[in-house]
Amino acid sequence: MTAPTAEAPTETGALIDHILSRYHERHRSELPGLLDLAEKVGRVHATDQQSPKDLAQSLAALGRELEGHMAKEEMILFPAMRAGGGAGIGPPVAVMRAEHDDHAEAIERIRKMTGNLTPPDHACGSWRALYAGLDRFLEDLAAHVALENHVLFPRFERG
Template sequence: MDILDQSLGQLACSVAGATRIFNDYQLDFCCGGKYSLRNAAQEKGIDAEEVARRLASLQGATDVTDWNAESSETLIVHILLRFHDRHRQQLPELIRLARKVERTHGNRKDCPVGLTDHLSEMQQELESHMKKEEQILFPLLLCGQAALVGGPITIMRMEHEQHGDALQHLLALTNDINLPSAACNTWRALYFALRVFREDLMEHIHLENNILFENAALMRSAHA
């Protein structure tokens, strides 16, 4: 199938490194991963052929991990260390920076008023979500209890959709995380960190929705 007609989710799974390119163009490959590259690019006003050429150049690359080829155990350890631990480090600092920007520049029309509260809500929701994975879902998967994970995975997918909505609201508050003119260093640090956090969370959701959870579904089918 032509790259242009494959879904963003398929490409994120089959082309190692594709998610970095999708982030460059703000293409949603996790919650919006069902859309084809052609349609998603058209909706964004992006040159789909340019994106396809960059994806084609990655095929055969060996400097990135192909998570489809790794065990669920290895992927879970990666998710815990690379994303769960990272989000717990990122959000307190993001909240601190956002609070300072709102306190100092709240009278400016381009100030992201409400961002501190929104990030605090995201922190609470993510912490609850990650604890469910750490205490319930991941132990079941690691013990090979595939028959018992259908319900927890359904809940995790629903919460991923909510995280995706939260990221969309974050973009709305920050003008797509674009710095205004004459932004101070704290504001610059905040928006840089927000971009990193957004990319991390989208990659986190992608690895779970499109690889870990799909592998679990195959295991359930095999044991049915």
């Protein structure tokens, strides 16, 4: 994983724009294809003991959580941050941090159910493509969370 701060702008508005374009847009564009592939692999390999059961459902649940989370950031948190924050920004930041913890747990569940995204020797091309795509997606999501948790949010948290 690349250090998320390496490519991040320092000014808050530019940082938010970076998060929106680099992470939010990418998550929204990549997740549907990964979900389709997970459903295909699950269907084709339903009787394979090494096929991750419930991967498509877990990925769909992560997608729903992520979409709700990003929408709250886009509609509530980021506009407040662009306006300078203020006394009431602490609770929304705390909620976003808690949701980031939920994302980390979902990532861990997906990694566990897939043997850390290691396909079995007999895996077909679709199965291998799914795991490779999921690996990139989950690394990207982790970098996104780290950038917000360690760079953006501390700017608005009072010690």
